[in-house]
Amino acid sequence: MRKLRTQRVIAVLASVLLVGGVAACGNSDTGGGGSKDDGKITMGFSQVGAESGWRTANTTSIKESAAAAGIDLKFDDAQQKQENQIKAIRNYIQQKVDVIAFSPVVESGWDTVLKEAKDAGIPVILTDRSVDSADKSLYKTFLGSDFVKEGRLAGEWLVEQKKGATGPVNIVELQGNTGAAPANDRKKGFGEAIAVNPNLKIIASQPGDFTRAGGKQVMEQFLKANPKIDVLFAHNDDMGLGALEAITAAGKVPGKDITIITVDAVKDGMQALADGKFNFIAECSPLLGPQLMDLAKKVHAGEEVPARIETEETTFTQEQAKEALPNRKY
Ligand code: GYE
Numbered sequence: 407m408r409k410l411r412t413q414r415v416i417a418v419l420a421s422v423l424l425v426g427g428v429a430a431c432g433n434s435d436t437g438g439g440g441s442k443d444d445g446k447i448t449m450g451f452s453q454v455g456a457e458s459g460w461r462t463a464n465t466t467s468i469k470e471s472a473a474a475a476g477i478d479l480k481f482d483d484a485q486q487k488q489e490n491q492i493k494a495i496r497n498y499i500q501q502k503v504d505v506i507a508f509s510p511v512v513e514s515g516w517d518t519v520l521k522e523a524k525d526a527g528i529p530v531i532l533t534d535r536s537v538d539s540a541d542k543s544l545y546k547t548f549l550g551s552d553f554v555k556e557g558r559l560a561g562e563w564l565v566e567q568k569k570g571a572t573g574p575v576n577i578v579e580l581q582g583n584t585g586a587a588p589a590n591d592r593k594k595g596f597g598e599a600i601a602v603n604p605n606l607k608i609i610a611s612q613p614g615d616f617t618r619a620g621g622k623q624v625m626e627q628f629l630k631a632n633p634k635i636d637v638l639f640a641h642n643d644d645m646g647l648g649a650l651e652a653i654t655a656a657g658k659v660p661g662k663d664i665t666i667i668t669v670d671a672v673k674d675g676m677q678a679l680a681d682g683k684f685n686f687i688a689e690c691s692p693l694l695g696p697q698l699m700d701l702a703k704k705v706h707a708g709e710e711v712p713a714r715i716e717t718e719e720t721t722f723t724q725e726q727a728k729e730a731l732p733n734r735k736y
Pocket of ligand 1: 457458459460461534535588616641642643644669670690
């Protein structure tokens with residue numbers, strides 16, 4: 407009797423699970439890329455975190471563009487941890503979303519989970535940051551900036567500024583989080599550009615994790631350890647803004663005693679530039695949402711898309727920042 411009841415309970419449970427499972431399938435995908443019941447595309451998006459003004463603007467852009475494009479967005483904030491991103495991607499695979507998009511916190515270590523998505527027939531779009539996987543068939547496209555170029559533009563500006571220097575110009579560098587594409591690439595581009603002038607020397611270079619707190623803390627250490635710092639190259643505005651506090655606290659005038667170059671050009675960074683505290687910014691646009699949603703629709707429809715789509719960007723001097731600031735959206 408008890409056995410029978412147990413069997414019945416199991417049968418009921420099984421059918422609930424089955425119906426639930428079918429409903430979940432119907433809600434996202436009809437067999438690897440088909441359209442859903444309500445016709446909406448479901449995108450699973452794994453965001454790096456909320457570490458900077460850039461990231462906040464990027465998240466807003468993605469959420470607003472998904473709503474505008476009629477895409478059902480599942481969003482996860484990984485708090486700068488790769489393991490959280492892998493977990494989120496596995497969840498999206500299980501939920502059978504139509505498209506997975508993500509901004510990889512670091513470049514390496516994605517092959518296994520990307521292969522799982524591929525085997526499940528779910529296309530992946532990389533946005534903002536890329537991966538170093540040798541197998542390019544693991545993702546459909548990469549939409550984002552040329553970070554090497556941003557570093558190079560920053561370096562070239564400095565070379566021009568310091569072309570008359572007769573003695574050493576001491577540079578400190580605040581890197582983004584270790585292993586991130588923008589940290590690796592901006593370092594590379596900047597280093598290559600300044601190599602033309604042997605007077606320009608990077609005397610210290612440490613990660614500040616793209617955050618204000620990180621920038622402030624590492625800059626304090628730099629200032630303690632190095633009596634003569636002429637230039638700060640920060641891989642983003644937020645670290646530069648954090649460093650401003652450390653520089654002022656050390657009795658130095660940012661933008662004058664220490665030349666400050668950053669990347670991003672978010673509003674707070676542009677304000678510091680217009681106020682004369684920063685000296686130069688290489689722009690990196692976070693407004694990737696509209697292009698990402700277009701790509702998702704194309705990829706879902708089985709259309710070919712370019713393997714690499716580059717964001718258009720510029721640079722800003724103090725004068726240019728004053729002009730651009732009133733119309734800056736983020
Ligand atoms: O420059 C920085 C953010 O990946 C381009 O990440 C992005 C970078 C951006 O934290 O502010």
